[in-house]
Amino acid sequence: MNLEETIYKRQSIRSYEETPLDDKEIGELKTFIENTKALNDNIQWSYDIVSKDKVRSILQWRSPQYLLLFSEEKENYRENIGFIFQQVDLFLQSKGIGTCWLGMLSPNGKYDKKNDGHKFVIAISVGYPVGEIYRNPDEFQRKALTEITDREDRKLRPLQYAPSATNSQPWYITHNTDGTYNIYREKLGLIKRNIVGRWNPIDIGIALAHIYITNRETFKFTMEDNPMELNNYIYEGTFEI
Ligand SMILES: Cc1cc2nc3c(=O)[nH]c(=O)nc-3n(C[C@H](O)[C@H](O)[C@H](O)COP(=O)(O)O)c2cc1C
Structure with missing residues:
Protein backbone atom coordinates (compact mmCIF):
# COMPACT_ATOMS: atom_id res chain seq x y z
CA MET A 1 0.00 0.00 0.00
CA ASN A 2 1.32 3.50 -0.71
CA LEU A 3 1.44 6.31 1.85
CA GLU A 4 -1.52 8.14 0.32
CA GLU A 5 -3.81 5.10 0.59
CA THR A 6 -2.59 4.49 4.13
CA ILE A 7 -4.12 7.82 5.25
CA TYR A 8 -7.59 6.31 4.83
CA LYS A 9 -6.79 2.95 6.47
CA ARG A 10 -4.43 3.59 9.38
CA GLN A 11 -5.35 3.54 13.04
CA SER A 12 -3.52 3.83 16.35
CA ILE A 13 -2.39 0.39 17.50
CA ARG A 14 -2.36 -0.33 21.25
CA SER A 15 -1.83 -4.11 21.30
CA TYR A 16 1.47 -5.56 20.07
CA GLU A 17 3.29 -8.81 19.45
CA GLU A 18 6.55 -9.25 21.39
CA THR A 19 8.83 -9.56 18.33
CA PRO A 20 10.78 -6.35 17.61
CA LEU A 21 11.54 -5.18 14.06
CA ASP A 22 14.60 -6.99 12.67
CA ASP A 23 17.82 -5.30 11.50
CA LYS A 24 16.67 -5.04 7.89
CA GLU A 25 13.38 -3.40 8.89
CA ILE A 26 15.20 -1.01 11.24
CA GLY A 27 17.61 -0.17 8.40
CA GLU A 28 14.72 0.65 6.06
CA LEU A 29 13.06 2.74 8.76
CA LYS A 30 16.26 4.75 9.30
CA THR A 31 16.67 5.32 5.56
CA PHE A 32 13.07 6.54 5.32
CA ILE A 33 13.56 8.91 8.28
CA GLU A 34 16.72 10.38 6.71
CA ASN A 35 14.72 11.16 3.55
CA THR A 36 11.65 12.80 5.07
CA LYS A 37 10.75 16.41 4.34
CA ALA A 38 10.88 18.98 7.17
CA LEU A 39 8.37 21.77 7.71
CA ASN A 40 11.17 24.07 8.91
CA ASP A 41 14.70 23.26 7.70
CA ASN A 42 16.07 25.67 10.26
CA ILE A 43 15.47 23.33 13.20
CA GLN A 44 17.82 20.50 14.24
CA TRP A 45 16.16 17.34 15.49
CA SER A 46 17.16 13.79 16.38
CA TYR A 47 15.56 10.47 17.21
CA ASP A 48 16.32 7.11 18.73
CA ILE A 49 14.81 3.64 18.50
CA VAL A 50 14.73 1.93 21.92
CA SER A 51 13.30 -1.20 23.53
CA LYS A 52 10.54 -1.04 26.12
CA ASP A 53 12.88 -1.27 29.13
CA LYS A 54 14.07 2.28 28.35
CA VAL A 55 10.67 4.01 28.76
CA ARG A 56 8.24 4.89 31.52
CA SER A 57 4.50 5.49 31.21
CA ILE A 58 1.23 5.28 33.11
CA LEU A 59 -0.16 3.37 30.12
CA GLN A 60 -0.95 -0.31 30.83
CA TRP A 61 0.36 -1.63 27.53
CA ARG A 62 3.78 -1.71 25.85
CA SER A 63 5.15 -2.21 22.34
CA PRO A 64 8.48 -3.99 21.78
CA GLN A 65 10.12 -0.78 20.48
CA TYR A 66 9.65 2.98 20.58
CA LEU A 67 10.72 5.94 18.53
CA LEU A 68 11.86 8.73 20.88
CA LEU A 69 11.79 12.15 19.21
CA PHE A 70 13.97 15.10 20.19
CA SER A 71 14.37 18.65 18.91
CA GLU A 72 16.03 21.97 19.33
CA GLU A 73 13.48 24.23 21.05
CA LYS A 74 12.88 26.96 18.52
CA GLU A 75 10.15 28.43 16.31
CA ASN A 76 7.57 25.79 15.34
CA TYR A 77 9.61 22.78 16.55
CA ARG A 78 6.60 20.76 17.74
CA GLU A 79 4.82 21.22 14.39
CA ASN A 80 8.07 20.23 12.66
CA ILE A 81 8.35 16.97 14.66
CA GLY A 82 4.68 16.17 13.94
CA PHE A 83 5.19 16.83 10.22
CA ILE A 84 8.34 14.71 9.87
CA PHE A 85 7.21 11.77 11.96
CA GLN A 86 3.67 11.52 10.58
CA GLN A 87 5.40 10.67 7.29
CA VAL A 88 7.18 7.93 9.28
CA ASP A 89 3.91 6.81 10.91
CA LEU A 90 2.36 6.37 7.45
CA PHE A 91 5.47 4.57 6.16
CA LEU A 92 5.39 2.02 9.01
CA GLN A 93 1.63 1.51 8.80
CA SER A 94 1.85 1.07 5.02
CA LYS A 95 4.17 -1.90 5.71
CA GLY A 96 1.77 -3.50 8.20
CA ILE A 97 3.71 -2.25 11.24
CA GLY A 98 1.59 -0.75 14.02
CA THR A 99 2.24 2.66 15.61
CA CYS A 100 0.70 5.06 18.11
CA TRP A 101 1.78 8.62 18.92
CA LEU A 102 2.31 8.76 22.69
CA GLY A 103 2.21 11.93 24.73
CA MET A 104 1.96 9.83 27.90
CA LEU A 105 5.35 8.13 27.62
CA SER A 106 8.95 9.27 28.06
CA PRO A 107 12.48 7.84 28.36
CA ASN A 108 13.30 6.50 31.85
CA GLY A 109 16.49 6.55 33.95
CA LYS A 110 18.06 3.73 31.90
CA TYR A 111 18.09 6.01 28.85
CA ASP A 112 21.32 7.97 28.96
CA LYS A 113 21.89 9.35 25.44
CA LYS A 114 22.22 13.11 25.03
CA ASN A 115 20.89 13.58 21.46
CA ASP A 116 22.93 16.76 20.95
CA GLY A 117 21.23 18.36 23.97
CA HIS A 118 17.87 18.39 22.17
CA LYS A 119 14.66 18.41 24.21
CA PHE A 120 12.54 15.25 24.34
CA VAL A 121 9.29 16.05 22.49
CA ILE A 122 7.17 12.89 22.15
CA ALA A 123 7.31 9.13 21.44
CA ILE A 124 5.73 6.68 18.99
CA SER A 125 5.18 2.99 19.75
CA VAL A 126 6.31 0.58 17.03
CA GLY A 127 5.63 -3.13 16.46
CA TYR A 128 3.52 -5.78 14.79
CA PRO A 129 -0.13 -5.55 15.85
CA VAL A 130 -2.16 -8.22 17.56
CA GLY A 131 -5.29 -8.18 15.39
CA GLU A 132 -6.15 -6.16 12.32
CA ILE A 133 -3.84 -3.27 11.44
CA TYR A 134 -6.21 -1.34 9.15
CA ARG A 135 -9.75 -0.08 9.42
CA ASN A 136 -12.35 1.01 6.91
CA PRO A 137 -12.70 4.70 6.04
CA ASP A 138 -16.19 4.76 7.61
CA GLU A 139 -14.76 3.66 10.96
CA PHE A 140 -12.82 6.91 11.48
C1 LIG B 1 0.32 14.15 19.66
C2 LIG B 1 -0.45 12.89 20.01
C3 LIG B 1 -0.37 12.33 21.29
C4 LIG B 1 -1.05 11.13 21.59
N1 LIG B 1 -0.91 10.57 22.84
C5 LIG B 1 -1.53 9.38 23.10
C6 LIG B 1 -1.33 8.74 24.37
O1 LIG B 1 -0.60 9.23 25.25
N2 LIG B 1 -1.95 7.54 24.57
C7 LIG B 1 -2.74 6.96 23.62
O2 LIG B 1 -3.26 5.87 23.87
N3 LIG B 1 -2.95 7.55 22.40
C8 LIG B 1 -2.35 8.75 22.13
N4 LIG B 1 -2.52 9.34 20.89
C9 LIG B 1 -3.35 8.69 19.85
C10 LIG B 1 -4.71 9.40 19.67
O3 LIG B 1 -5.54 9.12 20.76
C11 LIG B 1 -5.34 8.95 18.34
O4 LIG B 1 -4.50 9.31 17.28
C12 LIG B 1 -6.71 9.56 18.10
O5 LIG B 1 -7.62 9.16 19.09
C13 LIG B 1 -7.28 9.19 16.71
O6 LIG B 1 -7.35 7.80 16.56
P1 LIG B 1 -6.59 7.04 15.37
O7 LIG B 1 -5.13 7.40 15.46
O8 LIG B 1 -6.82 5.58 15.65
O9 LIG B 1 -7.16 7.50 14.09
C14 LIG B 1 -1.86 10.51 20.59
C15 LIG B 1 -1.94 11.10 19.31
C16 LIG B 1 -1.24 12.26 19.01
C17 LIG B 1 -1.32 12.82 17.63
Missing part, protein backbone atom coordinates in the same frame (compact mmCIF):
# COMPACT_ATOMS: atom_id res chain seq x y z
CA GLN A 141 -14.26 9.22 14.13
CA ARG A 142 -13.59 12.64 12.71
CA LYS A 143 -15.22 16.08 12.50
CA ALA A 144 -17.12 16.77 9.28
CA LEU A 145 -15.11 18.60 6.61
CA THR A 146 -17.48 21.60 6.97
CA GLU A 147 -16.52 21.90 10.67
CA ILE A 148 -12.82 22.30 9.96
CA THR A 149 -12.83 24.69 6.99
CA ASP A 150 -14.58 27.84 5.74
CA ARG A 151 -15.52 26.19 2.45
CA GLU A 152 -15.99 22.48 1.68
CA ASP A 153 -13.01 21.36 -0.36
CA ARG A 154 -12.20 17.73 -1.23
CA LYS A 155 -8.50 18.57 -1.35
CA LEU A 156 -8.60 18.90 2.45
CA ARG A 157 -9.94 15.38 3.02
CA PRO A 158 -6.52 13.87 3.84
CA LEU A 159 -6.13 16.45 6.61
CA GLN A 160 -9.54 15.54 8.03
CA TYR A 161 -8.28 11.96 8.63
CA ALA A 162 -5.16 12.98 10.57
CA PRO A 163 -4.65 11.57 14.08
CA SER A 164 -4.42 14.02 17.01
CA ALA A 165 -3.97 13.92 20.79
CA THR A 166 -7.24 12.65 22.39
CA ASN A 167 -8.66 12.93 18.85
CA SER A 168 -9.07 16.69 19.53
CA GLN A 169 -8.64 17.67 15.82
CA PRO A 170 -7.62 21.23 16.79
CA TRP A 171 -7.27 22.53 13.21
CA TYR A 172 -9.20 25.01 11.05
CA ILE A 173 -8.37 25.88 7.45
CA THR A 174 -9.34 29.00 5.49
CA HIS A 175 -9.08 29.71 1.77
CA ASN A 176 -7.14 32.81 0.70
CA THR A 177 -8.05 34.73 -2.46
CA ASP A 178 -4.72 33.82 -4.10
CA GLY A 179 -5.48 30.09 -3.89
CA THR A 180 -3.34 29.42 -0.80
CA TYR A 181 -4.70 28.17 2.52
CA ASN A 182 -4.18 29.30 6.12
CA ILE A 183 -4.09 26.73 8.92
CA TYR A 184 -5.12 27.69 12.46
CA ARG A 185 -5.03 25.92 15.82
CA GLU A 186 -7.87 26.12 18.32
CA LYS A 187 -7.17 28.25 21.40
CA LEU A 188 -7.95 26.15 24.44
CA GLY A 189 -9.56 26.90 27.79
CA LEU A 190 -7.45 26.29 30.89
CA ILE A 191 -8.52 22.70 31.57
CA LYS A 192 -8.08 21.47 28.01
CA ARG A 193 -4.84 23.40 27.75
CA ASN A 194 -3.44 21.41 30.67
CA ILE A 195 -4.38 18.14 29.00
CA VAL A 196 -3.58 18.55 25.31
CA GLY A 197 -1.96 22.02 25.10
CA ARG A 198 1.55 20.64 24.70
CA TRP A 199 0.51 18.23 21.97
CA ASN A 200 -1.80 20.34 19.81
CA PRO A 201 1.09 21.99 17.91
CA ILE A 202 2.32 18.46 17.08
CA ASP A 203 -1.20 17.69 15.78
CA ILE A 204 -0.96 20.64 13.37
CA GLY A 205 2.29 19.25 11.93
CA ILE A 206 0.67 15.81 11.60
CA ALA A 207 -2.28 17.29 9.67
CA LEU A 208 0.09 19.20 7.36
CA ALA A 209 1.99 15.96 6.68
CA HIS A 210 -1.22 14.43 5.27
CA ILE A 211 -1.54 17.44 2.94
CA TYR A 212 2.12 17.12 1.93
CA ILE A 213 1.90 13.36 1.23
CA THR A 214 -1.06 13.91 -1.10
CA ASN A 215 0.52 16.94 -2.85
CA ARG A 216 4.24 16.17 -2.85
CA GLU A 217 5.13 18.07 -6.00
CA THR A 218 3.31 21.30 -5.15
CA PHE A 219 3.29 21.58 -1.33
CA LYS A 220 4.87 24.79 0.02
CA PHE A 221 4.63 26.06 3.59
CA THR A 222 5.31 29.61 4.82
CA MET A 223 4.66 31.75 7.89
CA GLU A 224 3.19 35.10 6.86
CA ASP A 225 3.94 38.30 8.79
CA ASN A 226 0.40 39.70 8.87
CA PRO A 227 -2.01 36.79 8.50
CA MET A 228 -5.77 37.16 8.80
CA GLU A 229 -6.69 36.75 12.46
CA LEU A 230 -9.49 34.44 13.55
CA ASN A 231 -11.27 34.65 16.90
CA ASN A 232 -10.34 31.79 19.23
CA TYR A 233 -7.70 30.44 16.85
CA ILE A 234 -3.93 30.79 16.60
CA TYR A 235 -2.39 31.23 13.12
CA GLU A 236 -0.01 28.33 12.36
CA GLY A 237 0.99 29.00 8.76
CA THR A 238 0.05 29.20 5.09
CA PHE A 239 0.30 26.42 2.56
CA GLU A 240 0.06 26.10 -1.18
CA ILE A 241 -0.91 22.84 -2.94
Whole structure:
Protein backbone atom coordinates (compact mmCIF):
# COMPACT_ATOMS: atom_id res chain seq x y z
CA MET A 1 0.00 0.00 0.00
CA ASN A 2 1.32 3.50 -0.71
CA LEU A 3 1.44 6.31 1.85
CA GLU A 4 -1.52 8.14 0.32
CA GLU A 5 -3.81 5.10 0.59
CA THR A 6 -2.59 4.49 4.13
CA ILE A 7 -4.12 7.82 5.25
CA TYR A 8 -7.59 6.31 4.83
CA LYS A 9 -6.79 2.95 6.47
CA ARG A 10 -4.43 3.59 9.38
CA GLN A 11 -5.35 3.54 13.04
CA SER A 12 -3.52 3.83 16.35
CA ILE A 13 -2.39 0.39 17.50
CA ARG A 14 -2.36 -0.33 21.25
CA SER A 15 -1.83 -4.11 21.30
CA TYR A 16 1.47 -5.56 20.07
CA GLU A 17 3.29 -8.81 19.45
CA GLU A 18 6.55 -9.25 21.39
CA THR A 19 8.83 -9.56 18.33
CA PRO A 20 10.78 -6.35 17.61
CA LEU A 21 11.54 -5.18 14.06
CA ASP A 22 14.60 -6.99 12.67
CA ASP A 23 17.82 -5.30 11.50
CA LYS A 24 16.67 -5.04 7.89
CA GLU A 25 13.38 -3.40 8.89
CA ILE A 26 15.20 -1.01 11.24
CA GLY A 27 17.61 -0.17 8.40
CA GLU A 28 14.72 0.65 6.06
CA LEU A 29 13.06 2.74 8.76
CA LYS A 30 16.26 4.75 9.30
CA THR A 31 16.67 5.32 5.56
CA PHE A 32 13.07 6.54 5.32
CA ILE A 33 13.56 8.91 8.28
CA GLU A 34 16.72 10.38 6.71
CA ASN A 35 14.72 11.16 3.55
CA THR A 36 11.65 12.80 5.07
CA LYS A 37 10.75 16.41 4.34
CA ALA A 38 10.88 18.98 7.17
CA LEU A 39 8.37 21.77 7.71
CA ASN A 40 11.17 24.07 8.91
CA ASP A 41 14.70 23.26 7.70
CA ASN A 42 16.07 25.67 10.26
CA ILE A 43 15.47 23.33 13.20
CA GLN A 44 17.82 20.50 14.24
CA TRP A 45 16.16 17.34 15.49
CA SER A 46 17.16 13.79 16.38
CA TYR A 47 15.56 10.47 17.21
CA ASP A 48 16.32 7.11 18.73
CA ILE A 49 14.81 3.64 18.50
CA VAL A 50 14.73 1.93 21.92
CA SER A 51 13.30 -1.20 23.53
CA LYS A 52 10.54 -1.04 26.12
CA ASP A 53 12.88 -1.27 29.13
CA LYS A 54 14.07 2.28 28.35
CA VAL A 55 10.67 4.01 28.76
CA ARG A 56 8.24 4.89 31.52
CA SER A 57 4.50 5.49 31.21
CA ILE A 58 1.23 5.28 33.11
CA LEU A 59 -0.16 3.37 30.12
CA GLN A 60 -0.95 -0.31 30.83
CA TRP A 61 0.36 -1.63 27.53
CA ARG A 62 3.78 -1.71 25.85
CA SER A 63 5.15 -2.21 22.34
CA PRO A 64 8.48 -3.99 21.78
CA GLN A 65 10.12 -0.78 20.48
CA TYR A 66 9.65 2.98 20.58
CA LEU A 67 10.72 5.94 18.53
CA LEU A 68 11.86 8.73 20.88
CA LEU A 69 11.79 12.15 19.21
CA PHE A 70 13.97 15.10 20.19
CA SER A 71 14.37 18.65 18.91
CA GLU A 72 16.03 21.97 19.33
CA GLU A 73 13.48 24.23 21.05
CA LYS A 74 12.88 26.96 18.52
CA GLU A 75 10.15 28.43 16.31
CA ASN A 76 7.57 25.79 15.34
CA TYR A 77 9.61 22.78 16.55
CA ARG A 78 6.60 20.76 17.74
CA GLU A 79 4.82 21.22 14.39
CA ASN A 80 8.07 20.23 12.66
CA ILE A 81 8.35 16.97 14.66
CA GLY A 82 4.68 16.17 13.94
CA PHE A 83 5.19 16.83 10.22
CA ILE A 84 8.34 14.71 9.87
CA PHE A 85 7.21 11.77 11.96
CA GLN A 86 3.67 11.52 10.58
CA GLN A 87 5.40 10.67 7.29
CA VAL A 88 7.18 7.93 9.28
CA ASP A 89 3.91 6.81 10.91
CA LEU A 90 2.36 6.37 7.45
CA PHE A 91 5.47 4.57 6.16
CA LEU A 92 5.39 2.02 9.01
CA GLN A 93 1.63 1.51 8.80
CA SER A 94 1.85 1.07 5.02
CA LYS A 95 4.17 -1.90 5.71
CA GLY A 96 1.77 -3.50 8.20
CA ILE A 97 3.71 -2.25 11.24
CA GLY A 98 1.59 -0.75 14.02
CA THR A 99 2.24 2.66 15.61
CA CYS A 100 0.70 5.06 18.11
CA TRP A 101 1.78 8.62 18.92
CA LEU A 102 2.31 8.76 22.69
CA GLY A 103 2.21 11.93 24.73
CA MET A 104 1.96 9.83 27.90
CA LEU A 105 5.35 8.13 27.62
CA SER A 106 8.95 9.27 28.06
CA PRO A 107 12.48 7.84 28.36
CA ASN A 108 13.30 6.50 31.85
CA GLY A 109 16.49 6.55 33.95
CA LYS A 110 18.06 3.73 31.90
CA TYR A 111 18.09 6.01 28.85
CA ASP A 112 21.32 7.97 28.96
CA LYS A 113 21.89 9.35 25.44
CA LYS A 114 22.22 13.11 25.03
CA ASN A 115 20.89 13.58 21.46
CA ASP A 116 22.93 16.76 20.95
CA GLY A 117 21.23 18.36 23.97
CA HIS A 118 17.87 18.39 22.17
CA LYS A 119 14.66 18.41 24.21
CA PHE A 120 12.54 15.25 24.34
CA VAL A 121 9.29 16.05 22.49
CA ILE A 122 7.17 12.89 22.15
CA ALA A 123 7.31 9.13 21.44
CA ILE A 124 5.73 6.68 18.99
CA SER A 125 5.18 2.99 19.75
CA VAL A 126 6.31 0.58 17.03
CA GLY A 127 5.63 -3.13 16.46
CA TYR A 128 3.52 -5.78 14.79
CA PRO A 129 -0.13 -5.55 15.85
CA VAL A 130 -2.16 -8.22 17.56
CA GLY A 131 -5.29 -8.18 15.39
CA GLU A 132 -6.15 -6.16 12.32
CA ILE A 133 -3.84 -3.27 11.44
CA TYR A 134 -6.21 -1.34 9.15
CA ARG A 135 -9.75 -0.08 9.42
CA ASN A 136 -12.35 1.01 6.91
CA PRO A 137 -12.70 4.70 6.04
CA ASP A 138 -16.19 4.76 7.61
CA GLU A 139 -14.76 3.66 10.96
CA PHE A 140 -12.82 6.91 11.48
CA GLN A 141 -14.26 9.22 14.13
CA ARG A 142 -13.59 12.64 12.71
CA LYS A 143 -15.22 16.08 12.50
CA ALA A 144 -17.12 16.77 9.28
CA LEU A 145 -15.11 18.60 6.61
CA THR A 146 -17.48 21.60 6.97
CA GLU A 147 -16.52 21.90 10.67
CA ILE A 148 -12.82 22.30 9.96
CA THR A 149 -12.83 24.69 6.99
CA ASP A 150 -14.58 27.84 5.74
CA ARG A 151 -15.52 26.19 2.45
CA GLU A 152 -15.99 22.48 1.68
CA ASP A 153 -13.01 21.36 -0.36
CA ARG A 154 -12.20 17.73 -1.23
CA LYS A 155 -8.50 18.57 -1.35
CA LEU A 156 -8.60 18.90 2.45
CA ARG A 157 -9.94 15.38 3.02
CA PRO A 158 -6.52 13.87 3.84
CA LEU A 159 -6.13 16.45 6.61
CA GLN A 160 -9.54 15.54 8.03
CA TYR A 161 -8.28 11.96 8.63
CA ALA A 162 -5.16 12.98 10.57
CA PRO A 163 -4.65 11.57 14.08
CA SER A 164 -4.42 14.02 17.01
CA ALA A 165 -3.97 13.92 20.79
CA THR A 166 -7.24 12.65 22.39
CA ASN A 167 -8.66 12.93 18.85
CA SER A 168 -9.07 16.69 19.53
CA GLN A 169 -8.64 17.67 15.82
CA PRO A 170 -7.62 21.23 16.79
CA TRP A 171 -7.27 22.53 13.21
CA TYR A 172 -9.20 25.01 11.05
CA ILE A 173 -8.37 25.88 7.45
CA THR A 174 -9.34 29.00 5.49
CA HIS A 175 -9.08 29.71 1.77
CA ASN A 176 -7.14 32.81 0.70
CA THR A 177 -8.05 34.73 -2.46
CA ASP A 178 -4.72 33.82 -4.10
CA GLY A 179 -5.48 30.09 -3.89
CA THR A 180 -3.34 29.42 -0.80
CA TYR A 181 -4.70 28.17 2.52
CA ASN A 182 -4.18 29.30 6.12
CA ILE A 183 -4.09 26.73 8.92
CA TYR A 184 -5.12 27.69 12.46
CA ARG A 185 -5.03 25.92 15.82
CA GLU A 186 -7.87 26.12 18.32
CA LYS A 187 -7.17 28.25 21.40
CA LEU A 188 -7.95 26.15 24.44
CA GLY A 189 -9.56 26.90 27.79
CA LEU A 190 -7.45 26.29 30.89
CA ILE A 191 -8.52 22.70 31.57
CA LYS A 192 -8.08 21.47 28.01
CA ARG A 193 -4.84 23.40 27.75
CA ASN A 194 -3.44 21.41 30.67
CA ILE A 195 -4.38 18.14 29.00
CA VAL A 196 -3.58 18.55 25.31
CA GLY A 197 -1.96 22.02 25.10
CA ARG A 198 1.55 20.64 24.70
CA TRP A 199 0.51 18.23 21.97
CA ASN A 200 -1.80 20.34 19.81
CA PRO A 201 1.09 21.99 17.91
CA ILE A 202 2.32 18.46 17.08
CA ASP A 203 -1.20 17.69 15.78
CA ILE A 204 -0.96 20.64 13.37
CA GLY A 205 2.29 19.25 11.93
CA ILE A 206 0.67 15.81 11.60
CA ALA A 207 -2.28 17.29 9.67
CA LEU A 208 0.09 19.20 7.36
CA ALA A 209 1.99 15.96 6.68
CA HIS A 210 -1.22 14.43 5.27
CA ILE A 211 -1.54 17.44 2.94
CA TYR A 212 2.12 17.12 1.93
CA ILE A 213 1.90 13.36 1.23
CA THR A 214 -1.06 13.91 -1.10
CA ASN A 215 0.52 16.94 -2.85
CA ARG A 216 4.24 16.17 -2.85
CA GLU A 217 5.13 18.07 -6.00
CA THR A 218 3.31 21.30 -5.15
CA PHE A 219 3.29 21.58 -1.33
CA LYS A 220 4.87 24.79 0.02
CA PHE A 221 4.63 26.06 3.59
CA THR A 222 5.31 29.61 4.82
CA MET A 223 4.66 31.75 7.89
CA GLU A 224 3.19 35.10 6.86
CA ASP A 225 3.94 38.30 8.79
CA ASN A 226 0.40 39.70 8.87
CA PRO A 227 -2.01 36.79 8.50
CA MET A 228 -5.77 37.16 8.80
CA GLU A 229 -6.69 36.75 12.46
CA LEU A 230 -9.49 34.44 13.55
CA ASN A 231 -11.27 34.65 16.90
CA ASN A 232 -10.34 31.79 19.23
CA TYR A 233 -7.70 30.44 16.85
CA ILE A 234 -3.93 30.79 16.60
CA TYR A 235 -2.39 31.23 13.12
CA GLU A 236 -0.01 28.33 12.36
CA GLY A 237 0.99 29.00 8.76
CA THR A 238 0.05 29.20 5.09
CA PHE A 239 0.30 26.42 2.56
CA GLU A 240 0.06 26.10 -1.18
CA ILE A 241 -0.91 22.84 -2.94
C1 LIG B 1 0.32 14.15 19.66
C2 LIG B 1 -0.45 12.89 20.01
C3 LIG B 1 -0.37 12.33 21.29
C4 LIG B 1 -1.05 11.13 21.59
N1 LIG B 1 -0.91 10.57 22.84
C5 LIG B 1 -1.53 9.38 23.10
C6 LIG B 1 -1.33 8.74 24.37
O1 LIG B 1 -0.60 9.23 25.25
N2 LIG B 1 -1.95 7.54 24.57
C7 LIG B 1 -2.74 6.96 23.62
O2 LIG B 1 -3.26 5.87 23.87
N3 LIG B 1 -2.95 7.55 22.40
C8 LIG B 1 -2.35 8.75 22.13
N4 LIG B 1 -2.52 9.34 20.89
C9 LIG B 1 -3.35 8.69 19.85
C10 LIG B 1 -4.71 9.40 19.67
O3 LIG B 1 -5.54 9.12 20.76
C11 LIG B 1 -5.34 8.95 18.34
O4 LIG B 1 -4.50 9.31 17.28
C12 LIG B 1 -6.71 9.56 18.10
O5 LIG B 1 -7.62 9.16 19.09
C13 LIG B 1 -7.28 9.19 16.71
O6 LIG B 1 -7.35 7.80 16.56
P1 LIG B 1 -6.59 7.04 15.37
O7 LIG B 1 -5.13 7.40 15.46
O8 LIG B 1 -6.82 5.58 15.65
O9 LIG B 1 -7.16 7.50 14.09
C14 LIG B 1 -1.86 10.51 20.59
C15 LIG B 1 -1.94 11.10 19.31
C16 LIG B 1 -1.24 12.26 19.01
C17 LIG B 1 -1.32 12.82 17.63
